[in-house]
Amino acid sequence: MNKTIRNTIIYIVLTLVSITMLVPFIWMFLTAFKTTAETMQVDPFVIVPKIWQTQNFGNVIRAMDFVRLYINTLSMVALRILFAVVTATMSGYAFARLEFKGKKVMFAVVLLQMMIPVQIFIIPQYIMVSKLHLTNSIMGLVFPGVVSAFGTFLLRQAYMQLPKDIEEAARLDGCSIPQTFFFIMAPLTKSAMVALGIFTAVFAYKDLMWPMIVCPDNRATTLASALAKMNGQYQQKYPELMMAALISCVPMIVIYIIFQKQFIEGIATSGGKL
Amino acid sequence: MGKKLTSRQKSELIWGWIFIIPTMLGLFVLNIYPMIDTIKQSFYKTGDFGKGNKFVGLANYQKVLGDSEIWQSLWNTVKYAIVEVPISIVIALLLAVLLNKKLKGRDTFRTIFFLPMVVAPAAIAMVWKWLYNSNFGLINNVFHVRVNWISDPKIAIYSIAAIGIWSVIGYNMVLFLAGLQEVPRDYYEAASLDGANGWHQLVNITIPLISPTIFFVLVTRIIGAMQVFDLIYMMIDLNNPAWKKTQSLVFLFYKYSFEQSKKGYGATVVVVLLLVILVLTVVQLIGQKKWVHYD
Numbered sequence: 001m002n003k004t005i006r007n008t009i010i011y012i013v014l015t016l017v018s019i020t021m022l023v024p025f026i027w028m029f030l031t032a033f034k035t036t037a038e039t040m041q042v043d044p045f046v047i048v049p050k051i052w053q054t055q056n057f058g059n060v061i062r063a064m065d066f067v068r069l070y071i072n073t074l075s076m077v078a079l080r081i082l083f084a085v086v087t088a089t090m091s092g093y094a095f096a097r098l099e100f101k102g103k104k105v106m107f108a109v110v111l112l113q114m115m116i117p118v119q120i121f122i123i124p125q126y127i128m129v130s131k132l133h134l135t136n137s138i139m140g141l142v143f144p145g146v147v148s149a150f151g152t153f154l155l156r157q158a159y160m161q162l163p164k165d166i167e168e169a170a171r172l173d174g175c176s177i178p179q180t181f182f183f184i185m186a187p188l189t190k191s192a193m194v195a196l197g198i199f200t201a202v203f204a205y206k207d208l209m210w211p212m213i214v215c216p217d218n219r220a221t222t223l224a225s226a227l228a229k230m231n232g233q234y235q236q237k238y239p240e241l242m243m244a245a246l247i248s249c250v251p252m253i254v255i256y257i258i259f260q261k262q263f264i265e266g267i268a269t270s271g272g273k274l
Numbered sequence: 275m276g277k278k279l280t281s282r283q284k285s286e287l288i289w290g291w292i293f294i295i296p297t298m299l300g301l302f303v304l305n306i307y308p309m310i311d312t313i314k315q316s317f318y319k320t321g322d323f324g325k326g327n328k329f330v331g332l333a334n335y336q337k338v339l340g341d342s343e344i345w346q347s348l349w350n351t352v353k354y355a356i357v358e359v360p361i362s363i364v365i366a367l368l369l370a371v372l373l374n375k376k377l378k379g380r381d382t383f384r385t386i387f388f389l390p391m392v393v394a395p396a397a398i399a400m401v402w403k404w405l406y407n408s409n410f411g412l413i414n415n416v417f418h419v420r421v422n423w424i425s426d427p428k429i430a431i432y433s434i435a436a437i438g439i440w441s442v443i444g445y446n447m448v449l450f451l452a453g454l455q456e457v458p459r460d461y462y463e464a465a466s467l468d469g470a471n472g473w474h475q476l477v478n479i480t481i482p483l484i485s486p487t488i489f490f491v492l493v494t495r496i497i498g499a500m501q502v503f504d505l506i507y508m509m510i511d512l513n514n515p516a517w518k519k520t521q522s523l524v525f526l527f528y529k530y531s532f533e534q535s536k537k538g539y540g541a542t543v544v545v546v547l548l549l550v551i552l553v554l555t556v557v558q559l560i561g562q563k564k565w566v567h568y569d
Contacts, residue, residue, distance in 0.1 A: 018383060
């Protein structure tokens with residue numbers, strides 16, 4: 001086949017798929033600025049709002065207190081990243097580079113956690129959170145994510161790929177294990193830490209069931225769980241619903257577009273389940 | 275026994291444990307104990323209003339076997355997975371092959387395809403619910419059809435699976451692209467010289483060489499699809515005539531455990547889910563010998 005024709009066909013296919021991927025986002029955006037009447041009109045069908053209803057933005061932000069929801073979601077994400085990266089950097093190093101009794105059994109526990117569906121942990125986790133009086137709190141949201149088996153696995157892989165002689169040289173220079181870890185090895189796994197951070201953030205931001213269970217209160221919950229509530233309450237008010245969806249996903253999309261390389265490579269190298 | 279450790283070995287033992295203790299403590303408290311507790315609870319009936327839980331042996335499991343709601347939801351979950359997983363893998367693989375060439379705009383396409391992965395499924399489900407709306411939705415009005423995408427019990431689960439496919443294509447594609455990078459270019463050059471066309475190259479070179487990646491995606495996507503919850507929770511309410519034909523196992527787990535406070539029965543449902551996933555994974559691990567090629 002002629003190369004130009006082939007390339008044209010490839011571009012047509014890729015463009016059609018791109019349109020399919022983008023139309024839902026464009027439709028969400030256009031609907032967010034319509035009146036309810038415009039969304040209920042089919043003859044003629046309204047594509048672009050006649051007058052852009054910019055006040056929808058303020059109305060929705062006030063109705064659900066999106067500022068609060070953002071603070072909650074960001075706090076949860078930041079704390080989960082902090083805990084997961086710190087604990088996984090330490091344990092990943094020990095599993096990759098140190099020899100000690102009990103290591104194999106403990107690593108089997110890490111693998112076991114990764115293979116089991118998360119729902120199996122949820123009822124007892126919820127009971128613990130309510131006994132600790134952490135429902136409707138940031139720490140309640142963070143709770144199941146303070147350590148990360150997946151992160152431990154990811155960081156262990158990163159350490160295993162580093163050459164052994166750096167460590168040997170440090171040891172001959174008289175570095176102790178914590179010195180070697182802290183000053184020499186840990187800084188070399190920055191890209192794995194970034195991958196884990198991105199993975200943790202995306203996972204926590206998308207999660208729906210846990211925040212619905214532990215933070216049913218409107219003021220204490222996350223963006224995803226607040227959307228689920230609005231979905232039930234606003235039934236046919238599509239401009240409001242689409243505005244809420246838009247507000248909750250635009251910042252993530254902007255961050256993604258800025259850091260797309262790290263996002264995509266982080267996911268590709270870690271193969272994390274999202 | 276009684277072997278003296280060198281000071282280096284002693285130091286590795288001490289520091290090894292110090293480094294893993296935060297993670298292990300967390301995993302035992304947050305995962306290992308809960309797993310055992312959930313399994314234990316599946317043998318209990320949850321007491322009403324402060325009354326203690328009652329040990330009922332295998333009664334919950336017997337009830338599950340005769341519970342048509344659970345069988346129906348297992349079937350719904352399987353239907354979702356059977357549609358979502360293979361179709362998303364095939365499309366993602368084809369897109370990855372197309373994007374694995376020197377192509378202008380390659381990164382832009384990749385960015386667009388991956389976009390749904392960074393958006394909360396709750397938001398995605400709201401948008402699609404609106405696109406699918408029977409009266410005012412974009413899809414029915416653009417194509418001039420009258421399909422009840424998510425309220426017709428016969429097709430609702432497939433409409434939801436279509437959203438699942440749309441969401442996950444980019445993610446699968448990124449994993450395939452990473453796998454394709456490892457395939458040596460000269461394999462294709464040799465094949466071209468032998469006169470193999472694009473399709474033959476795909477079937478005879480690409481797929482066998484990245485079969486470990488395909489296998490990884492297949493196993494993890496089936497596990498993920500069997501746990502589908504967010505999309506279904508957002509799309510279906512009890513006024514929807516299709517709710518019986520769409521609720522998934524995890525949806526039932528949520529409903530029993532947290533809406534109806536029947537934690538014992540909810541625990542049983544999730545143990546059943548674990549067993550189903552375990553069987554599916556073991557079957558694939560055995561089956562892989564027939565088609566996955568490791569070097």
